[in-house]
Amino acid sequence: MSVWHPVFVxxxxxxxxxxSSTNRCSGGAGTSGIDEVVEVEFGRPGDSDADQPVPGPADGPGDGAWRVLVGFVRFDTAIGRFSAVGTSADGISATTAGARAGLVASASGRVEMRAGATPASGIPALVVxxxxxxxxxxGTHDGSGTLAALLSVDSSGNVTAKGTLSGVQTAGSVRLVAGTAFDGTVLPxxxxxxxxxxxxxxLEVSVLVTPHLPDPTAAPTAGQLFLPVRCEVDADRRVSCLGTWFAPGTAGSDDEAAAxxxxxxxxxxxxxAP
Known part of the structure; x- marks a missing residue:
């Protein structure tokens, strides 16, 4: 059996x-400085989430030492030795801060890099x-602690952008846009x-247009059918689309603009590419 023990400093x-000295040039006995010592402490399993008393704002200096969790060691009872080290155990992780050359890591599962000490409105940030x-x-912060995403990539590699993506296209690549347009509209x-x-x-442009048949219930008179008359675009990609409503066995009405x-x-x- 093995158990994880927290490690504190x-x-x-x-x-x-x-x-003190009898030499008149030397000072008298007294405090001359502070000796800063760090002690490494191995805690019991479960000590990592134990509450520590937080001093009040009006409390004076104390003589206790605050325990800082820096990691965990695994003790193997079968061999009576420590057999592994880790930064988390039993759902608790050691909190780290700062940066190491060539690596920025977070034990909390989130790293943010932003252009400002405080997340004020409009401050850009990159979050992993x-x-x-x-x-x-x-994205940019909105001033309330929320990051408004402008560009994001999920775990499947899907890219979502609030704006448009631009760049040089390679030979054979294709970009497209589709939708519904009305007569007289210039296609985007x-x-x-x-x-x-x-x-x-x-770049070469190819355009395909097909009549968009309206809902039969939109007919001016019950029983009428819609017949496309013209559906085309000119060299400027301007749509020319006309149609007419008619009842079977009768002449159609005047042509009207259509989609x-x-x-x-x-x-x-x-x-x-050029």
């Missing part, structure tokens, strides 16, 4: 008393967390695509 400061799931989040480009690059021939579903694909020609 305690500060044992003591006054250094100067020795492991609870409840691994994540990387960049995918996020991060520049119209100037399209005009220069660095269409669209898909805009932007790709890099095989020659590569």
């Amino acid at each position: 305690r500060g044992l400061d003591s006054a250094i008393t100067a020795t 967390g492991s609870k409840p799931d691994a994540s990387l989040t960049f 480009l995918p996020a991060g695509v520049d119209q100037a690059t399209i005009d220069s021939g660095g 269409c579903d669209f898909l805009v694909l932007v790709s890099v020609p095989g020659g590569g």
Whole structure:
């Protein structure tokens, strides 16, 4: 059987008393400094979460030493020796602070790096967390202790951005945007695509539009059906979509503006990005 014992350090400061001398040039006996000593203490299992009395604001200096948890050691009763070390046991972890060259680590499962000592509103911060799931989040503080995420990556590698992502596309890559547009609307480009690059021939645009049939219950007269008449876009990606309502066996009414579903694909020609 093995058990985990907490390991504490305690500060044992003591006054250094100067020795008396008969030499008239030497000072008299008295305190000449503080001897700072650190003691390592092995506690009993369960001592790591024991409450320690917190002195009140009006209390004077005390003579006790505060125990600081720095880790755990495992004692193996079968061999009568310590057999392992760790930073957590029985759901309790030693709290650490500071940074080591090349590594910033947290025992609490969360590390935050921000551009300010206090999380004031608008202060940017980068947070790496492991609870409840691994994540990387960049955002700004709102002044109430909450980080408003602007960019995040979850444990599956999914990236979520509040804004748009831009960059140089590689040959063969495709970006797209889809939706529903009404007659006369100029179709949008995918996020991060520049119209100037399209005009220069660095990107190719393909557009697919199909009539968006309205709900039959929206017919002006019961029993009428909707018939698409025109559904196309021009060189400026402006939609021209018309349709008419008619009853079977009768002439249709005048054409009216209608909606269409669209898909805009932007790709890099095989020659590569400009």
